[in-house]
Amino acid sequence: MLKYGAFVDPVLQEATRARFAARGVDPERLDFSGHSTGDEYLAAFGELDLALDPSPCAGGTTSSEAVSQGVPLVTLRGPDFYGRLGVLRLEPLGLHSLVAESWDDYVDRALAVTADLRALDALRQSMRARFDGSILRDEAGFARRLEAAFRQMYAIWETGARYAA
Numbered sequence: 690m691l692k693y694g695a696f697v698d699p700v701l702q703e704a705t706r707a708r709f710a711a712r713g714v715d716p717e718r719l720d721f722s723g724h725s726t727g728d729e730y731l732a733a734f735g736e737l738d739l740a741l742d743p744s745p746c747a748g749g750t751t752s753s754e755a756v757s758q759g760v761p762l763v764t765l766r767g768p769d770f771y772g773r774l775g776v777l778r779l780e781p782l783g784l785h786s787l788v789a790e791s792w793d794d795y796v797d798r799a800l801a802v803t804a805d806l807r808a809l810d811a812l813r814q815s816m817r818a819r820f821d822g823s824i825l826r827d828e829a830g831f832a833r834r835l836e837a838a839f840r841q842m843y844a845i846w847e848t849g850a851r852y853a854a
Contacts, residue, residue, distance in 0.1 A: 690720045690722055690733070690736060690737060691705065691719060691720070691721050691722065692722040692723070692724075692725075692733060693722075693723070693724070694723055694724035696721040696722065696723055697721075697723040697724075702719075702721050705719065705721075706719060731754075731758060734754065734755055734758035734759070734760050735758075737755070737760045738760075738761075738803070738809055738810075738813060739760065739761050739762075739763065739799065739802060739803060739809065740752065740755040740756075740760045740761065740762045740763070741762075741763055741799060742762055742763060742764035742765065742775040744764075744765040744767060744772065744795075745767055745771070745772050746771045746772070746774075747764060747767070747771065747772065747773070747774035747775040747778075748774070748775065749774055752764070752774070752775055752778055753778055756778050756779070756782070756816065756820055757817075757820050757825075758817075759813060759814075759816040759817045759820075760813065760816065761784070761787060761802065761809070761812050761813060761816060762775060762778060762779060762784075762787060763787050763789065763795060763798050763799045763802065764776060764778070764779060764787065764788055764789065764795075765788075765789045765790075765791075765792065765794075765795045766788055766789065766790055775788070776788050778825070781823040781824045781825050782816075782819040782820060782823050782825075783819065784819070786798070786802075787802065
């Protein structure tokens with residue numbers, strides 16, 4: 690499933706089918722889905738077995754929503770903050786095995802996780818509990834840590850101290 694508002698364009702669909710076909714993927718396997726919101730958007734995650742985080746910029750909100758909706762995510766660890774957003778979604782869930790270190794590793798991990806459908810189903814069934822039990826859902830703890838950081842910054846500002854470059 691390729692879900693993006695621009696995929697309603699038949700020219701973009703055909704160009705995308707050709708790119709996939711050039712890499713050995715049957716273009717009939719592609720499902721183009723346009724923009725949606727609310728319940729329809731969330732329901733689309735129920736149709737996925739595995740999400741593939743884009744790169745070099747990770748999916749951000751969409752990848753976070755995939756994980757929170759119970760969909761495993763394969764991501765590529767990038768060289769900067771944006772390239773590591775997917776890692777920040779998976780490591781708190783103990784899913785280091787879904788974090789790739791290279792493009793070849795990314796493909797290998799995606800193929801490996803989909804090779805055993807029972808294991809993939811079990812992983813998918815565990816995702817909501819992993820997410821709900823992680824630091825990603827510790828809203829009160831996050832607020833306390835943010836408040837402490839603000840107090841620390843204010844104390845530094847109040848004393849006139851400056852950060853050394």
